Amino acid sequence: MFTAKKRLSLLVFSMILIGLSGTPAYAHEMYFTKNGSTITTVPLRWINKNTSTGRLKVLIDKQYLKDSWATYFEDARVAWHSSNVPAEFTTSSTSVNTYMATASADYWKQRFPGDSSWSEVMGVTDLYDTNGTVIDSYAKASASTKQIKGANIYVKPNPYNNSVFDYRSTMSHEFGHVLCLGHSHLAEYSPANPSTDPSIMSYDYLALKKSYLPQTHEVNDVKAMYGY
Numbered sequence: 210m211f212t213a214k215k216r217l218s219l220l221v222f223s224m225i226l227i228g229l230s231g232t233p234a235y236a237h238e239m240y241f242t243k244n245g246s247t248i249t250t251v252p253l254r255w256i257n258k259n260t261s262t263g264r265l266k267v268l269i270d271k272q273y274l275k276d277s278w279a280t281y282f283e284d285a286r287v288a289w290h291s292s293n294v295p296a297e298f299t300t301s302s303t304s305v306n307t308y309m310a311t312a313s314a315d316y317w318k319q320r321f322p323g324d325s326s327w328s329e330v331m332g333v334t335d336l337y338d339t340n341g342t343v344i345d346s347y348a349k350a351s352a353s354t355k356q357i358k359g360a361n362i363y364v365k366p367n368p369y370n371n372s373v374f375d376y377r378s379t380m381s382h383e384f385g386h387v388l389c390l391g392h393s394h395l396a397e398y399s400p401a402n403p404s405t406d407p408s409i410m411s412y413d414y415l416a417l418k419k420s421y422l423p424q425t426h427e428v429n430d431v432k433a434m435y436g437y
């Protein structure tokens with residue numbers, strides 16, 4: 210998920226924590242739980258691979274993307290596809306494993322009742338495992354096969370944050386979730402420093418509006434998580 214805007218307080222908090230821990234952190238899993246200082250993570254892994262190139266394979270159906278999302282999704286797709294992340298993002302009408310849709314206003318209101326201009330949800334990625342279970346909580350992740358075979362990305366109709374950067378960065382961020390990357394800004398969990406360790410999976414970094422391209426952080430995450 211990417212909630213844009215008004216992240217300053219969290220940014221300051223995160224920077225204090227990184228000062229204390231001082232360790233660059235990679236491989237933020239999407240789901241984890243914390244008991245005291247003990248973190249337990251759930252290693253969800255995207256299982257689709259291109260057998261000839263060995264790269265992770267994301268085959269996208271974008272027919273239900275509308276308006277500016279349909280225009281700017283392509284920039285994020287190309288950015289991932291052309292990056293040093295060992296993954297391929299291509300559009301297809303067959304063997305699709307990732308569906309993208311601009312949601313209806315009613316769907317958005319029902320799913321994100323707290324959504325507002327102050328704390329806006331721009332997009333969300335639902336992963337599903339080899340049993341077809343949609344994973345949206347730690348408990349479901351923990352009980353899943355942990356083998357992720359598909360994803361659905363929903364984006365908000367008529368977002369308040371509607372600059373070209375917002376569209377591109379939201380898409381790019383959601384693509385990271387497709388590969389099972391978690392949020393790298395999370396204070397509970399070795400947050401990435403947005404100044405010295407840029408990461409598009411970090412709200413704090415995206416709030417700086419510097420780049421929507423996958424960063425070294427993402428390259429290292431995918432390599433670490435998938436053994437490349």
Ligand SMILES: [Zn+2]
Nearest residue numbers: 210211382392
């Ligand atoms: Zn997110």
